[in-house]
Amino acid sequence: xxxxxxxxxxxxxxxxxxxxxxxxxxxxxxxxxxxxxxxxxxxxxxxxxxxxxxxxxxxxxxxxxxxxxxxxxxxxxxxxxxxxxxxxxxxxxxxxxxxxxxxxxxxxxxxxxxxxxxxxxxxxxxxxxxxxxxxxxxxxxxxxxxxxxxxxxxxxxxxxxxxxxxxxxxxxxxxxxxxxxxxxxxxxxxxx
Numbered sequence: 094x095x096x097x098x099x100x101x102x103x104x105x106x107x108x109x110x111x112x113x114x115x116x117x118x119x120x121x122x123x124x125x126x127x128x129x130x131x132x133x134x135x136x137x138x139x140x141x142x143x144x145x146x147x148x149x150x151x152x153x154x155x156x157x158x159x160x161x162x163x164x165x166x167x168x169x170x171x172x173x174x175x176x177x178x179x180x181x182x183x184x185x186x187x188x189x190x191x192x193x194x195x196x197x198x199x200x201x202x203x204x205x206x207x208x209x210x211x212x213x214x215x216x217x218x219x220x221x222x223x224x225x226x227x228x229x230x231x232x233x234x235x236x237x238x239x240x241x242x243x244x245x246x247x248x249x250x251x252x253x254x255x256x257x258x259x260x261x262x263x264x265x266x267x268x269x270x271x272x273x274x275x276x277x278x279x280x281x282x283x284x285x
Contacts, residue, residue, distance in 0.1 A: 096127075096128065096131070097128060097267075097270055099124055100121070100124045100125060100128055100282065101151070103117070103120055103121050103124050104121055104151055104152040104282060107121075107152060109150055109151065109152055109153060109158075109159070109169070109172065110152050110153050110154055110155075110159055111159055111162055111169065113152075118154065121152065122280065125264075125265075125272055125280060125282070128265050128272065129264040129265050129272060132264065132265045132266065133266075133267050134265075134266040134267065135210070136210040136211070137210070137211050137263035137264075137265075137266040137271075138207045138209070138210055138211055138212070138213060138263060139207075139210060140266060141178040141179075143266050143267065143268060144176055144178055144263070144266065144271075145176055145177065145178040145179070146175070146176060146285050147173055147175045147233050147234060147285070148173060148174045148175065148176065148271055148283035148284065148285055149171060149172070149173055149283060149284055149285075150171075150172035150173065150174065150281065150282070150283050151282045151283060151284055152280075152281075152282040153172075153279060153280065153281045153282070154278075154279045154280050155275065155277070155279035155281065156277075156279075157277075157279075158172060158187065161187055161189060161199060166191040166192055166195075167189050167190075167191040167197075168189065168190050168191055169187060169188075169189060170187070170188035170189055170190050170196075171187075171188045172185075172186070172187045172188070173185070173186045173187075173233045174186075174281070174283060175233050175234070175237055177237070181204055181205055181206065182202065182203065182204055182205070183202075183203050183204075183205055183215065184200060184201070184202050184203075184233070184236075184237050184240070185200060185201045185203075186198060186199075186200045186233050186236065187199040187200070188225070194226070195224060196224065196225045196226070197222070197223060197224050197225060198221065198222070198223060198224075198225050198228065198230050198236070198248075199220075199222050200220065200221045200222070200236070200240075201217055201219070201220045201253070202217075202218050202219040202220075202221075202240060203215045203216055203217045203218055204216050204218060205261075208260070211262050211263050211264065212260055212261070212262050212263075213260065213261055213263075214258060214259075214260050215258060215259050215260060215261055216257070216258045217253040217257040217258065217259075218252065218253055219240070219250070219251070219252055219253060220249075220250075220251055220253055221240070221246050221248050221249070221250045222248055222249040222250075223246055223247065223248020223249060223250070224248070227246075227247045227248065228246040228247060228248050259275060259276040259277070260275070260276045261273050261274070261275050261276075261281075262274045262275075268285070269284055269285045270282070270283070270284055270285075271283045271284075271285075
C-alpha cells in the first residue's frame with residue numbers, strides 16, 4: 094500500500110505535471126488511487142475546518158492549467174485554489190512569469206454548492222487576467238480580499254457567463270493534503 098509520502102515523492106520533480114512523462118503519469122494516478130482508498134475524511138465536503146484555506150497545487154493533469162505554460166514567453170508559476178467554506182466560494186489563482194516586469198496573474202472566482210458528501214458543483218462567476226504590479230497583487234489572500242471588496246482591476250476583469258460550470262470530487266482530504274477529480278477528467282493534488 095502506497096501512502097501520502099510516496100505520492101509526494103512520485104510527483105516531486107514533475108513541476109506540477111508539466112514535466113511528467115507518460116510512465117510517471119500512470120504511476121502517479123495509481124498512487125493517487127491507492128491513497129484515495131484510504132481517505133481519512135469520510136465526508137470531505139462537510140469537513141469545513143480541513144477544507145477551508147489556501148491550497149497550493151502540487152500536481153495536475155488539467156490541460157487548462159498546464160496549457161498556460163504553452164504561451165510564448167510565459168512560464169507557469171505557483172497555482173493556488175483558495176476555498177472559503179463559509180461563503181461557499183473558491184478562487185483559482187495562477188501566477189505567471191516571463192518577460193521581466195511582466196509577471197501576471199490568471200484567476201477565476203466561483204461559487205460552489207455541495208451535492209454529496211464528496212462532490213461540489215462549481216459555477217464560475219468572474220475572471221481577472223493582468224499584470225501583478227498593475228493590480229497590486231501581493232498574495233492570494235490579499236488578492237481575494239480585493240476581489241471581495243468589489244474592486245475593479247486595471248486588467249481584463251469580466252463576469253463569466255452563468256453557463257460556465259463544472260463539478261469537483263474531493264477524493265482525499267487531511268490536514269495538509271487534498272486530492273480532487275474534476276468533471277473534465279483532471280486530477281489535482283494540493284497542499285496547505
